[in-house]
Amino acid sequence: MENIKIKLTKHAKIKIIERNISLDTIKNIIANPELIENDKFDDSLTHFIKKSDDKHYLRIIGRWEDKNCFLVVSCFFDRRIKKYKG
Secondary structure, three states: OOOOEEEEOHHHHHHHHHOOOOHHHHHHHHHOOOEEEEOOOOOOOEEEEEEOOOOOEEEEEEEEEEOOEEEEEEEEEEOOOOOOOO
16 A cells, blocks of 8 residues: 555645645655544545544545545544444
């Protein structure tokens, strides 16, 4: 998964700047997530989640455009997550 190409929607570009999230961090979470969830409303979207520091989990939401290209729709620090089960 090293060769993942990341594309960003306009919304995602704004949010990664506002939240100071690097593309390397996004690639790392997509390649090595702690948890993967399907979106509850849109079957084409996937959520990749991983702890980014001592107390925050970063959630990357997007869709695969092909096997090496991931379109990021949004990303945010998910403060609702305390810890994962199992």
